[in-house]
Amino acid sequence: MKTRSGTLHGVSVALLGFLYLPIVVVIVYSFNATRHGVAWSGFTLEWYRALLGNDLVLAAVRNTLWLAGASTLISTVLGTLLGCGLDRFRPAGRRWCGRLLQLPMVMPDIVMAVALVILFSLVRRWTGWFQLGMGTMVLAHVTLEIPFVAIVVRSRLAGFDSSLAEAAQDLGASRFQVFWWITFPLILPGILVGALLAFTLSLDDFVLSFFTTGPGASTLPIFIYSSVKRGITPEVNALSAIVIAFSIVAIVILTLLQRRWLR
Amino acid sequence: MADCRTTAEQAEAGRHRCAVAIGAPAVLWLTVFFLIPLGMAAVASLLTAGGYGGIEPPVTAANYLRIAGQGTFGFAPVYPLILGRSLLLGLVTTVLCLAAGLPLAFWIARLPGMFKTIGLTLVVIPFWTNLLIRTYAWQILLSPEGWVTGVARWIGLVDPGAALYPGMFAVSLCMLCDFLPFMVLPLYVSVEKLDASLVEAAADLGANRWNVFRHAIVPQIRSGLAAGVTLVFLPATGQFVIPDLLGGGKTALLGNLIQQQFGPSMDWPFGSAIAMVTLAVVLLGLWVASLMGGKQGGAELL
Structure with a gap:
């Protein structure tokens, strides 16, 4: 029994190491002094400094944050309402909505992306709307994020005591008052977790953005992809390391919030 | 009394109307930007390609016949091979993730207190770390001077100067690494709720380890298994980034084929047809998963 649990320990730690191999290698090489190849030749912060002077990178950062912010705002409002x-x-209706929410979550993103490309191109031909760019990317991201927000908010509501709302209604509160003073404060943690999830999803997305982007609307993942296609550089590693650091911070916050509110 | 019941019913009907009203915008959004586009792709898949990404009549089944292997000069196995390869790779990835995910999920679930949260967070971090970054990192790891190649060379598995990518091996390894968290998290949720007394009872009654696993554990974690298999197999089958960066020319999958048709080849109807085939695989997979016992694929891990 002892050796069996020892093996389990070993295997599990090795698997965790395997999961972190790509993350570690990117971070390590973002500090590597040599420009070409993967031989280690000393520590440097040069590549991080180079990023700050790169206008393309700065524009991509701006676009990425703008896209994530706008799509999170819209999807959080719509998803929260649906979740409620x-x-x-x-x-x-509940069964069909459940399916409608599940499908975008498990579907390969490329199928969703090309379907949107067709929609955008047809509508554009007739009306001139949906010129590819930031706008179309926001539409695509919101579509991806709504189901996640709705499901998080719904699961938060599932554990909530409806007698409070009924009591308020019996005491003469209007439907809006019940929502604003009772339901909303109770589900606020769920909404915040949903919003953080939506934001992270948007930051992570490459495929939807890649297909629905237009001229001048590059995001960080698009920038990283096109750089990697030309060959991995230390600057790309530095940029990726920053993205990884942001993800880790976001996840730690999310975990702490969930521990505090959702248990 | 009768009056009272009517008001209760009215209140119920009012609540229902209100619920529909607040749910409507999101449902409408998903209809306009998800269902209708899929419908358009379904229609496009039955039409003919015009110049520059155009979609034109006449209606034809030619796109689907092409996927089934009908070429200009008789049977051409290119596309059936890609379909088969995608399904096989999805299957291999799922099996690998199961083999690695089960021990990891059990290990985390048995960690004491604080360590459990840390262990879980350690799996969640890669889950939410950009897939593109975790994928291109394997180019570094598997290059001739990369860490993994170095270890493989030391063991004697590869010749000096050789790389482990591009190829099917690199794609599978990266798929395992990228999708393992998607398997571990739903499994963990199930394993966490596992009733250990049933497992002990089975062992006390003389069941061997395989029978304990098969009859005392699997039925209890069925919903986690279904969710994990769904969350790995479906996205893996349609993957585009991983084979694109690690596969090289000879390992195209459904996702790459779709990208090609909407990118350089400009054959949107054919691309749509491949997307529809991918969608059919997804729906089939969801149906099988629901038979396996997962009601909400993936929903329970949020």
Whole structure:
């Protein structure tokens, strides 16, 4: 029994190491002094300094944050409303909505991306709307994020005592007052977790952006992809290391929030 | 009394109307930007390619026949091979992730207190770290001077100067690394709730380790297994970035084929047809998963 749990320890630690291999290698090589090849030749912060002077990178950072912010705002509002309403739908409606929310979550993103490309191009031909760029990317990202927000908010609501809302209603509160003073404060943690998830999803996305982007609307993942296609440089590693650092911070915050509020 | 019931019913109907009203914008959004585009792709897949990404009549089944292997000069196995390769790679990735994910999920679930949270967070971090970055990093790791290649050379698995990428090996390894968290997290949720007394009872009654696993553990973690398999197999089958960066020319998958048609080849109807085939695989996979016992693929891990 002892040796069996020892093996399990060993295997599991090795698997965790395997998971972190790519993350570690990117961070390590972002500090490597040599420009070409993977031989280690000393520590430098040169590549991080170079990023600050790169206008393309700075524009991509701006676009990425703008895209994530705008899409998070829209998807959080829409997803929260749906998450609140979903359990009051008639059973058939609830079942169909459940499927509608599940499908975008498990579908290969490329299928969703090309379907949107077709929609955008057809509507553009008739009306001139949907010129590819930041706008179309926001539309695509919101579509991806709504299901995640709705499901998080709904699961938060599922554990909530409806007698409070009923009591308020019996005491003469209007439907809006009930929502604003009782339901909303209770689900606020769920909304914040949902919003943080939506933001992270947007930062992580490459495929949707790649297909729905237009001239001058590059995001960090698009920039990283096109750089890697030309050959990995230390600057790209430095940029990726920063992105990784941001993800780690976001996840630690998310974990702490969830521990505090959702348990 | 009758009056009272009517008001209760009215209140219920009012609540239902209100719920539909607040849910409507999101449902409308998903209809306009998800369902309708999929419908358009379905229609496009039955039409003919015009110049510069155009979609024109006449209606034809030619795109699907092409995927099934009909070429200009008789049977051409290129596309059936890509379809088969995608399904096989999805399957291999799922099996590898299961083999690695089960021990990891059990290990984390048995860690004491604080360490459990840390262990879980350590799996969640790669889960939410940019897939593109974790993928291109394997180019470094598997290059001739890369760390992994170095170890393989030391063991004697590869010749000096050789690289481990591009190729199917690199794609599979990276798929395992990228999708393992998607398997571990739902499995962990199930394993966490596992009733250990059933496992002990089975062992006390003389079941061997395989039978304990098969009859006392698997039925209890069925929903986690279904969710994990769904979350790995479906995205893996449509992957585009991993084979694109690590596969080289000879390992195209469905995702790459779609990208090619919407990119350089400008054959949107054919691309749509491949997307529809991918969608069919997804729906089939979801159906199988629901038979396996997962009601909400992936929903439970949020």
